[in-house]
Amino acid sequence: MPISKAKELARKLALRWAMRGKSTPIPDITTLRKIPEHLTYPLRRNGVDPVPALADARAQEAVTVLGNVLGLDIFLVTGHAEARAVLADSRSYSNDMRHLLGSRPRTDAEGIGGLGMTDPPDHTRLRGLLTPEFTMRRLARLDEMIDRIVEDALDDLEANGPVVDLVQHFGFEIPFRVICELLGMPEDVREEFHGLGVARFDISKDGAAGAFDAAADSRTFLINAVREQRDNPGEGLIGEIIRTKGDEYDDVELGGLADGVFLGGYETSASMLSMGTYVLTQQPAAYAMLRSGDKQQVDTVIEELLRYLCPVQIAFPRFAREDHDLFGQHVTKGSVVIVSLSGANRDPSVVPHPEQFDLRNAGTAHLTFGHGLHRCVGAELARMELRAALTGLARRFPDLSLATDDLGELGFRDLSIVYSVDRLPVRLAPEPVAV
Structure with missing residues (x-):
């Protein structure tokens, strides 16, 4: 065992011995106003590229100790x-993070739920509502x-x-x-919901606490939307589920459930388009x-964009159910395991040209939509939107270009679980040549 690992193990054993018989305070993630700087590199980028520290960590070991919080x-x-x-x-890990909400009473909207942070059997029950609506056959009705x-x-x-x-005017x-x-849902709430969508993934200002508050606000809105449709179900998915x-x-x-569909289908797709x-x-x-390729060529471009950009930087956190070894690391019960999707998508052991946008990479089985039980249920809908929107853009504006040489004007987010650019000034056609 390397000396560094031996020292770390000795430190943990000593801490456990010192804490025997003492009550352990309940961690409360909603009080975390600032993420320690040394823990933030999985959420940082230079432009569209992850910062070098992420590749350095992967080169050291595929699983590393990021740090300790709460x-x-x-x-x-x-x-x-x-x-x-x-x-x-899903046997070794739980997605349920209610144990991190502290001991004070919570409102319904403050509770953690939806598909991403729910375990079976609740997850199975809820996903069963959505899966039939997101098959290729059912989604075909949305083409028009x-x-x-x-x-x-x-x-x-x-x-x-x-x-x-x-x-x-396009990405959002x-x-x-x-x-x-x-x-x-009515469209007259777009400005309010746009702000909530960005805020719930942004931990640059108020850390996890700010993101948690924004998530509670958006869930409150959607819980109320469901209540309003109980007596008069609408024509969309919410109304259909209520009726049936x-x-x-x-x-x-x-x-x-609606909150998960809305944010999963909106913020991530907006990021990919922009x-x-x-x-x-x-x-x-x-x-x-x-603009002119066949379906296979178009799909090749779309898949490489998904791999290369990977807007969801980390998957929902996993919590160890028991002590176990994880690819050389000793993980204790209750520890948090964070999967870097952007890091995995640029693993040189599986991607020929990992740090480049290169169509030769398109055959890689990327993890942009996750994997396993919690893989994004709306993955095919996202692909449909990307194909339709980007091919439409290329055909309508074949000479589209950036309208600035200053990357600072593009508004890349500083620290966000869902990474994006908040401004993208473009020129739709070449400037007229002065005569």
Whole structure:
């Protein structure tokens, strides 16, 4: 055993001995106002690229000790094979994090739930509601609606050009309208919900506490939306579930489920459309392929964008059910295991050219949508949106380019679980040549 590991093990044993017979305070993640700086590198990037520290950690070991927060040991998984193993292992790990909410009473909206932070059998029961709605056959019914929304967004870009913020008029607009129509929600809440969507993944200001508060606010909104539809179900997914199985699920369960669908289908897709366009302005051959390529070529571009950008930087945290060994690390019961999806997607052991956008990488089984029990249920819907929106953009505006040389104007987020760019000024057509 290396000396460093031996010292770490001795420290943990000494701490346990000193704590015998003493009560352990209940950790409360909602009080964590600042994430220690040395723990933040899995959530930081230079432009669209993870910071070098992430690759350095993976080169050292596929599983490393990230640090300790609130008395919890945190392990970081950066290797591709190791990430798949952890994400698929629901026996060794739990996704339920209610034990980190402290001891004070919580409102319904403050409770942790939805698919991402729920274990079987509750997870199985809730996912069973959504899975039939997100099969390829069922999603085919959305093709016409998505095409209409994309065309509207392209018209809006053109009307606001020739220089326009692509995030506001395209990246945000398309997935927001798609998910609103899918759920059957009114669109007059977009500004409020846009802010909540960004805030719940942003830990740069108030740490986990700020993200938790924003999540509670968005769940409150959706729980109320479910309650409003109890008496008059709408035409979307919420109304359909209420009509067919409403008696089997309460408002909080359905609100949490709608919250997961909304945020999973909106914020991540908005990020992919905005950052994907940024990458494509630097990749003219790939952009041309979207404009004139066949379906296989288009899908190749989309899959490499997904691997390369991976907007969800880390998977939902896993909590060790028992002491166990994890690829050379001793993990104790209750420890937190964080899987870096962006790190796993750039593992050189499985990706030929991991740090580059390169269509030769497209055959890699990327983990952008997760893996295992908690793999994103809306993965195929996301692909549909990306194909329709980016091919539409390439065909309507073949000469699209960045409208600035200053990357500071692009508004890349500083520290966010879902990474994105908040501003993307683009020029829709070449500037007229003065004569």
